[in-house]
Amino acid sequence: MTFSIAGYDPQTKELGVAVQSKFIGVGSVVPWAEAGVGAIATQAFANPAYGPEGLALLKEGKTAQEAIDLLIERDEGREDRQVGIVDALGRAATFTGGKCFNWAGGITGEHYAAQGNILVNEETVKAMGDTFENTSRPLAERLLLALEAGQQAGGDSRGQQSAAVYVVKEQGGYLGANDRYIDLRVDDHKEPIKELIRIYHLHQLYFGTTEAENILKIEGEVRQEIANQLYRLEYTDTAQMDEDTLHERLTAFIHTENFEGRELDKGKIDKEVLDFMKSCGG
Incomplete structure (x- = not known):
């Protein structure tokens, strides 16, 4: 009931996740990220432990694929899970368990992992990947545009409800006190992606610099x-x-x-x- 994309920007070293779901408050469950470590999207019958445990594995030096392999190896409910990971070097991996409801699947490309379940079709995931690959914008905007493209291509077969974007970078948070550069959520809305993009532009207005x-x-x-x-x-x-x-x-x-x-x-x-x-x- 969710589609997401985890991505990395090699120029800024930013890492992040954007997600939409027919589920209230998806931003409280799916996206996880830490500057210099990686970004993780955990969904389907999501195992929230994949977030902190996956980041811990990445900190140990595991690649995105190695982290996924270890996470699902330890999880008896793996066939109901879906997860996408991008590590601090931009290596990407995705996994979809065999019991995830159709359409379910994921793709990876340079510096991103896109995945979804209970989708109208696989074009949703392909559209996210194509948009991410062919957009030259700051990471948050690439993620949001990819999410928007996924919705336009079909999206969640049950509809829309919530969306979130979470981007981290070193000292990117308020007053440089943490890595939480962009952490925006729409918990319940008829058009959550459009609303999330509106809020993102407000965020840039408040926290951006004068050109x-x-x-x-x-x-x-x-x-x-x-x-x-x-x-x-x-x-x-x-x-x-x-x-x-x-x-x-x-x-x-x-x-x-x-x-x-x-x-x-x-x-x-x-x-x-x-x-x-x-x-x-x-």
Whole structure:
């Protein structure tokens, strides 16, 4: 009742998993990853122990295939399991037990393992692999686009309910305190993949950095637009403000919306912040 893809980016060393299922809160069960170690998707009648135990095996130096072999060797319920693993060198392996409900199977390619069960057809898995192979984007986006392609190709035969994307890299977490770079979930939604992609773009807006081409000088039409938006959003009682007041009110907006990472010097604004202002409800 699930399809997933585990992947690796050799340039950034990021590892991650994206998954969708007709199952509530799939992100709490399927994806596991650790920077410098590997990424694991455990599903079907999922054995959650495959996550931590598989990562421990990878830490010992086992390859993705060796880790799977050892996991299923120890598991009497192996024929009901499905698992995909990518290790820290990008080697990939996948396993589908003989009792997994049709259509069930998986494929591997350079730096990824894609698998699914109770699917409309095998095209779901093939579409995930093709999209991952032929997309030049950050790892999270490649995983999400692969997931979207899998859904468009057929997806889970029972429908949609939840989705998740989990990407790790060294010091990738908040303030560099851990490796949890992207950890986003949609637990119950009619179109969970679309919603997950929407949330991912919000995540990038909040935690991404300002691109040089997006730095706007606060003058002319840009200044008037900012003033109008601050007035519309009730950060001020007039759109007519001097420079200091405009800067003060804009700073209040930026801090309220948690855009400190995109806060620029006085007299400048990130275009993405301005676009967000324009999209906000009053």
